[in-house]
Amino acid sequence: MGLENFLGDGFISTRIKDLLAWGRKNSLWPMPFGTACCAIEMMSTLSSRYDMSRFGAEVVRFSPRQSDMLIVGGRVTLKMMPVLQRIWLQMPEPKWAISMGACASCGGVFDTYTMIQGVDQFIPIDVYVPGCPPRPENLIDAVRLLQDKVAGKDVQRLMDERTGQPNLARLEAMEARRAELRARLVGPAPALAGQEARA
Amino acid sequence: MSETRGTSLPVLDPAAVRKERRARAQEAEARRHERERALAEAVTGWFAPGEASRAELRHQQTVTVPVGRAHETLRRCRDELGFDLLTDVTVVDTLKLEGDHPERFWVVWQLLSLAQNATIWVRAWVNEDEPACPSVRDLWPAAGYAEREAYDMFGVEFTGHGDLRRLLMPEDYAGFPLRKDYPLRGRGERDNFPVIRRANEEAL
Numbered sequence: 001m002g003l004e005n006f007l008g009d010g011f012i013s014t015r016i017k018d019l020l021a022w023g024r025k026n027s028l029w030p031m032p033f034g035t036a037c038c039a040i041e042m043m044s045t046l047s048s049r050y051d052m053s054r055f056g057a058e059v060v061r062f063s064p065r066q067s068d069m070l071i072v073g074g075r076v077t078l079k080m081m082p083v084l085q086r087i088w089l090q091m092p093e094p095k096w097a098i099s100m101g102a103c104a105s106c107g108g109v110f111d112t113y114t115m116i117q118g119v120d121q122f123i124p125i126d127v128y129v130p131g132c133p134p135r136p137e138n139l140i141d142a143v144r145l146l147q148d149k150v151a152g153k154d155v156q157r158l159m160d161e162r163t164g165q166p167n168l169a170r171l172e173a174m175e176a177r178r179a180e181l182r183a184r185l186v187g188p189a190p191a192l193a194g195q196e197a198r199a
Numbered sequence: 200m201s202e203t204r205g206t207s208l209p210v211l212d213p214a215a216v217r218k219e220r221r222a223r224a225q226e227a228e229a230r231r232h233e234r235e236r237a238l239a240e241a242v243t244g245w246f247a248p249g250e251a252s253r254a255e256l257r258h259q260q261t262v263t264v265p266v267g268r269a270h271e272t273l274r275r276c277r278d279e280l281g282f283d284l285l286t287d288v289t290v291v292d293t294l295k296l297e298g299d300h301p302e303r304f305w306v307v308w309q310l311l312s313l314a315q316n317a318t319i320w321v322r323a324w325v326n327e328d329e330p331a332c333p334s335v336r337d338l339w340p341a342a343g344y345a346e347r348e349a350y351d352m353f354g355v356e357f358t359g360h361g362d363l364r365r366l367l368m369p370e371d372y373a374g375f376p377l378r379k380d381y382p383l384r385g386r387g388e389r390d391n392f393p394v395i396r397r398a399n400e401e402a403l
Contacts, residue, residue: 079369081392088395113376113385114368122392 018152024068024094025150026056028143031067031091033084036074038101038133045136057143064090069146072125073100073133075108076116088123096150098142099125102132232258235317238280242272242321259320266306266323270333273308273321277338282310285339286318288346290325290353294379303327306355308335325355334360352377 061067064087102108105128107117127142239260243253254261264272276282286309293300302324334357336342346357347366354375
């Protein structure tokens, strides 16, 4: 921007939107909604061995009014879904949600009359964590991904949300970008044995 | 006491000890089966011949009684035979069960006598159209929750319970999910919630 030229050292300029996003992404306050074994992994992620505070998300609040990241971990039943929806509505904007594990994401193995087959049918979810239960590393990965989203980065979506098909344009763009980086850093890709004749 | 010095404990053969213990346990178990059979026969003896029946399967004693006299029978079991603990009250749906059954449901009470270390089952058939059965909450307070659960899952009314609400399922749930004609995936209850969307989906 050039403002630094006038203000001198000790100042940086940014956009207020980016500044807010930077603050938010490094200070996510989780609201744990743990109903099953995923909650045990969540506790492990938050405690000293995996230590989610390294990523600024250690202030677990059991009040939805004081948190901005909902982590749904575990089975959600017919009787629990209204509670979850109420908790989601009680959280102040801006807010994000992680669906942790197979049960929260799709019902898992519990395909019965009382199990919700994926909480994303009824509340918006930003990041899904696969696993049964996921390891703490998976949850940390999800939080990092969410931080990218909070920061306004274009999170790579390989599947098209509307059609459910692979997003070919994005895949091609990724391939092109990878080839470009590779060409710049390590030179052209070596031709494979079968491709030499064609080249 | 000074004589014990230098003496050693008798050397036991572990295999022989195990064998003896096993034999003693088997004897105790056989005595328990005898007690349970005698108790079940005592219950059957309160009824006219043909009114109640006793069945034995793998040493489990089950007495079938008419539903109208179930409460009286259970009270006498508690007061006269010393069954001080009601372990469970539940219902069996015979809709898809093989064999010939007089009614669709039976209610079963599992009784335990702590002093005698004996367990018997008392059961009563209840009909399909208006499944109802006397409550035993006045005899054992523990029946309160068990009867609520049985009502929740099978829809059997326990008359005289006083607080017969659903225990596990939501209050407004329609149907009784453990009946064998209830579909495993329910009747669409799990898909019937309002969908909450983000107000500012694009802004995020």
